[in-house]
Amino acid sequence: MNKVEKILEKYKTYLGVKNVKLVVRPYKIRTAFTDLSSSQPVIYLDEYLIDDEEVVEYLILRELIHIKA
Numbered sequence: 001m002n003k004v005e006k007i008l009e010k011y012k013t014y015l016g017v018k019n020v021k022l023v024v025r026p027y028k029i030r031t032a033f034t035d036l037s038s039s040q041p042v043i044y045l046d047e048y049l050i051d052d053e054e055v056v057e058y059l060i061l062r063e064l065i066h067i068k069a
Helices: 002-015 053-068
Strands: 021-025 032-035 042-046
Touching: 002 021, 002 053, 032 053, 042 053
Parallel strands: 021 042
Antiparallel strands: 032 042
């Protein structure tokens, strides 16, 4: 999980996004999604994908762009 948090912090700083919560747990259908309904956005990642660093980077960056937009 530590590498996922490092990737999140790297891209949060790069994009200037603050106060993002990360939840990693198993999902049957989704790979990643963002909940923007609360005051603090939440990024949800499928725990089965966190072994591949390139995939995690892509998913986190994609979800942070959704938050930034």
